[in-house]
Amino acid sequence: MMFLLVVFLLLHFVGQTCTAVCQPKASCNECLRSPGCAWCKMQDFLKEGESNERRCDSLESLKTRMCEGNIINKKADMIHVKDVKLNNNPENVVQLKPQSIEVKLRVGEPYEFNVEFSRAEGYPIDLYYLMDLSYSMKDDLEKIKNLGQDILTTLQKVTRNVRIGFGSFVDKEMLPYVSQVKSRRRSPCPNNLDSCEPAFTFHNVLPLTSRADEFKAEVSKQKISGNLDSPEAGLDAIMQAAVCQKKINWGNETRILVYTSDDTFHMAGDGRLAGIFQPHDGQCHLKRDGSYDGTSFDYPSIGHLSRVLQANNIQLIFAVTEKSVPAYKALSALIPQSVVGVLEDDSSNVVQLISEAYGNLSSTLLLEQDHTPTGLQVSYQSYCRSGEHSEWQHRGECTGIKFNEKVEFKVRLNASVCLKEPEKFEIRMQGISEVLKVTVETLCDCDCEKLENSELCSRRGTLICGVCSCNEGYLGKDCSCEHQSDMNSTNTMLKKCRLKEDSQVCSGYGICECGRCLCNSQYNGQYCQCNDDSCERNDNKICNGQGRCECGICNCNGNYTGSACACSTNKSMCANKHGILCSGNGECKCNGCVCKADFMGEDCSQFAPSCSTYIPCVDCTVKSAKTCSVLCESMELIHLKGNHELKCSHEGIIFDVTRKENGKILIKYADLPQSIDKTTVIIGTSVSAIILIGIVIIIIYKVLLELYDLREYRNFVKAQEETKWKETQNPLFQEATTTVLNPLHSQD
Numbered sequence: 091m092m093f094l095l096v097v098f099l100l101l102h103f104v105g106q107t108c109t110a111v112c113q114p115k116a117s118c119n120e121c122l123r124s125p126g127c128a129w130c131k132m133q134d135f136l137k138e139g140e141s142n143e144r145r146c147d148s149l150e151s152l153k154t155r156m157c158e159g160n161i162i163n164k165k166a167d168m169i170h171v172k173d174v175k176l177n178n179n180p181e182n183v184v185q186l187k188p189q190s191i192e193v194k195l196r197v198g199e200p201y202e203f204n205v206e207f208s209r210a211e212g213y214p215i216d217l218y219y220l221m222d223l224s225y226s227m228k229d230d231l232e233k234i235k236n237l238g239q240d241i242l243t244t245l246q247k248v249t250r251n252v253r254i255g256f257g258s259f260v261d262k263e264m265l266p267y268v269s270q271v272k273s274r275r276r277s278p279c280p281n282n283l284d285s286c287e288p289a290f291t292f293h294n295v296l297p298l299t300s301r302a303d304e305f306k307a308e309v310s311k312q313k314i315s316g317n318l319d320s321p322e323a324g325l326d327a328i329m330q331a332a333v334c335q336k337k338i339n340w341g342n343e344t345r346i347l348v349y350t351s352d353d354t355f356h357m358a359g360d361g362r363l364a365g366i367f368q369p370h371d372g373q374c375h376l377k378r379d380g381s382y383d384g385t386s387f388d389y390p391s392i393g394h395l396s397r398v399l400q401a402n403n404i405q406l407i408f409a410v411t412e413k414s415v416p417a418y419k420a421l422s423a424l425i426p427q428s429v430v431g432v433l434e435d436d437s438s439n440v441v442q443l444i445s446e447a448y449g450n451l452s453s454t455l456l457l458e459q460d461h462t463p464t465g466l467q468v469s470y471q472s473y474c475r476s477g478e479h480s481e482w483q484h485r486g487e488c489t490g491i492k493f494n495e496k497v498e499f500k501v502r503l504n505a506s507v508c509l510k511e512p513e514k515f516e517i518r519m520q521g522i523s524e525v526l527k528v529t530v531e532t533l534c535d536c537d538c539e540k541l542e543n544s545e546l547c548s549r550r551g552t553l554i555c556g557v558c559s560c561n562e563g564y565l566g567k568d569c570s571c572e573h574q575s576d577m578n579s580t581n582t583m584l585k586k587c588r589l590k591e592d593s594q595v596c597s598g599y600g601i602c603e604c605g606r607c608l609c610n611s612q613y614n615g616q617y618c619q620c621n622d623d624s625c626e627r628n629d630n631k632i633c634n635g636q637g638r639c640e641c642g643i644c645n646c647n648g649n650y651t652g653s654a655c656a657c658s659t660n661k662s663m664c665a666n667k668h669g670i671l672c673s674g675n676g677e678c679k680c681n682g683c684v685c686k687a688d689f690m691g692e693d694c695s696q697f698a699p700s701c702s703t704y705i706p707c708v709d710c711t712v713k714s715a716k717t718c719s720v721l722c723e724s725m726e727l728i729h730l731k732g733n734h735e736l737k738c739s740h741e742g743i744i745f746d747v748t749r750k751e752n753g754k755i756l757i758k759y760a761d762l763p764q765s766i767d768k769t770t771v772i773i774g775t776s777v778s779a780i781i782l783i784g785i786v787i788i789i790i791y792k793v794l795l796e797l798y799d800l801r802e803y804r805n806f807v808k809a810q811e812e813t814k815w816k817e818t819q820n821p822l823f824q825e826a827t828t829t830v831l832n833p834l835h836s837q838d
């Protein structure tokens with residue numbers, strides 16, 4: 091029972107989450123905004139007294155209520171504006187499909203569509219190398235000079251087309267970051283090296299180029315610099331490298347920013363130390379010579395930086411020395427599409443690190459929208475490997491994906507409000523410049539034609555979606571009633587809304603408008619006395635789903651009868667295997683047989699006589715006691731000799747009733763055997779024996795106990811008589827004097 095209940099609840103719950111249950115609304119527009127609802131615009135759809143809310147119902151329900159052809163039900167829909175197939179041919183790469191769609195959806199009804207992605211191999215790479223030039227990176231600089239060619243060669247293994255650029259950073263040239271003493275400013279390194287440059291915030295040394303020799307030439311000119319504190323202006327440099335698209339010369343390919351440093355970074359708010367309060371504006375501020383002095387803006391915040399990198403599709407590789415890894419791991423966690431690698435103290439492993447990190451970045455797919463319009467919910471389900479998919483998440487995510495491997499994502503849009511205008515947003519794979527443009531519209535209006543001064547509204551109103559919108563001063567379903575304000579006419583009106591003199595206005599289930607009842611949702615009828623939900627149910631369906639409920643009474647469809655339309659007129663289920671209804675022993679009523687007396691079973695084929703029916707027959711024929719009734723006339727009786735076990739018994743006779751092939755009743759009878767039933771004897775004797783033995787044991791025990799008690803008592807009396815204490819012998823008596831022997835005295 092409990093189990094069934096649980097199953098039922100579960101089914102119920104699942105059912106509810108799958109389909110929205112229509113919450114009826116009184117106007118067509120509102121109805122369409124309610125999930126799971128459709129509107130019937132048929133003029134004479136409503137029954138007497140039904141309110142306009144009854145026009146708003148689930149589609150199936152409206153169909154069964156005979157509104158076919160007049161239903162307004164807008165369905166969610168999608169148009170593929172651009173839907174080019176995936177292609178990994180380097181000439182014409184398409185990695186994301188579709189590319190542009192237009193979706194129309196209903197409020198509160200989620201809409202889902204598919205997005206495919208496959209990362210093309212050999213997609214061009216732009217790599218910008220951003221290097222910390224503070225004094226501690228002195229040895230690294232030497233290595234980097236010769237690195238350009240190595241990086242190019244390594245990356246050319248994954249793609250034909252690689253470009254490389256170089257930028258450097260130290261810190262804002264202000265106190266307390268950089269010393270302002272003149273000589274120190276000129277050469278901020280600890281031991282006055284000639285090759286020490288004044289500090290700077292960021293310098294775009296070499297915009298992206300495919301020439302390794304240029305890289306070597308430009309990087310060779312770089313000199314080490316220095317600053318006072320350990321954190322550097324790394325975030326400032328990343329920001330400029332990201333936003334100065336033209337000056338860095340970013341292309342529309344995979345963009346990678348490699349950040350190398352051996353120390354931590356200044357963050358938003360640190361600028362206050364130097365008296366800079368202006369937050370970073372996210373603009374490019376590179377001067378003509380490629381430098382950024384950074385003295386007017388504070389360091390950028392991590393959130394700001396993360397957004398800028400995402401918007402510009404830049405993937406970040408932090409190549410940092412062991413001791414600053416924890417700081418950059420924390421930073422990387424806040425920046426999507428970034429990884430941290432451990433750099434040797436002299437940057438010797440940087441090429442290997444870049445190629446590994448590029449592999450890691452490429453094998454992770456993150457699908458996300460650039461922004462979410464208010465009132466819209468976007469969620470993703472990732473089908474990374476066949477047969478598996480993730481839960482609904484705020485972004486699509488797959489890891490360990492190889493080049494040219496196709497993955498699919500399901501995107502679900504769910505509008506919670508009507509959007510005033512079509513909303514646009516973009517869905518993109520992080521680090522990939524291709525986007526899917528999505529335009530979303532909500533289906534919130536019925537767009538019915540308006541018939542002004544319609545005949546159906548008594549020429550006093552406008553007919554919209556089957557409902558009259560009455561002109562000023564008129565009321566009623568068909569605007570037939572003039573608005574009245576005096577008491578007298580109000581009372582006459584109210585009278586018309588009462589079933590009887592003393593009953594409630596509209597039976598208490600509606601309001602009276604111009605002498606006509608407008609009933610609450612479930613009710614109808616001239617006085618709202620009817621409830622279409624009140625009909626009998628079968629199988630938890632009103633009228634068994636085979637009829638219409640009209641004012642509490644089921645009006646069944648052709649082939650069904652009964653108060654709940656539960657009885658099919660089809661009698662085939664009453665037939666036995668020979669096709670005879672109820673085996674001729676009953677009547678077919680409401681999908682089943684009603685058997686005659688003495689017959690049983692679904693098709694009344696089993697003969698199961700009751701003894702009492704035949705007692706009179708036995709009485710009259712065997713004992714000739716009374717005259718026989720008609721029932722007994724067609725019977726055959728057989729007398730059996732000897733002992734028999736027969737089912738029925740009656741006054742010294744036992745008998746059995748059977749039915750012969752031809753339908754005749756046969757009664758076999760015998761005399762009740764005189765001997766007493768053996769089992770009764772056995773049971774009776776054993777029970778009485780047990781009781782008897784029990785009683786005997788109890789008596790013996792009682793007697794023994796009595797004897798023992800008597801003996802004990804006698805002993806006691808005897809002992810009492812023998813005991814005659816003298817006063818001094820009384821063990822309770824104690825002498826009042828105490829004699830103490832002096833031990834010394836006795837020694838004497």
Ligand SMILES: *[C@@H]1O[C@H](CO)[C@@H](O)[C@H](O)[C@H]1NC(C)=O
Pocket residue numbers: 340341342
């Ligand atoms: C990159 O794409 C944008 C927009 O898709 C386009 O306007 C621009 O010309 C492209 N740039 C390059 C270098 O291909």
Ligand SMILES: *[C@@H]1O[C@H](CO)[C@@H](O)[C@H](O)[C@H]1NC(C)=O
Pocket residue numbers: 429430431432443446447450
């Ligand atoms: C690349 O991924 C592997 C496995 O997840 C990890 O061990 C390694 O540290 C990652 N390398 C970089 C540079 O992120």
Ligand SMILES: *[C@@H]1O[C@H](CO)[C@@H](O)[C@H](O)[C@H]1NC(C)=O
Pocket residue numbers: 198199200504505506
């Ligand atoms: C869609 O949005 C509606 C209204 O905001 C909400 O009730 C419903 O649960 C959402 N459906 C899904 C599947 O998220």
Ligand SMILES: *[C@@H]1O[C@H](CO)[C@@H](O)[C@H](O)[C@H]1NC(C)=O
Pocket residue numbers: 647648649
């Ligand atoms: C009633 O049953 C007959 C035969 O089974 C069928 O042809 C007919 O369509 C049914 N009528 C209705 C109203 O369902």
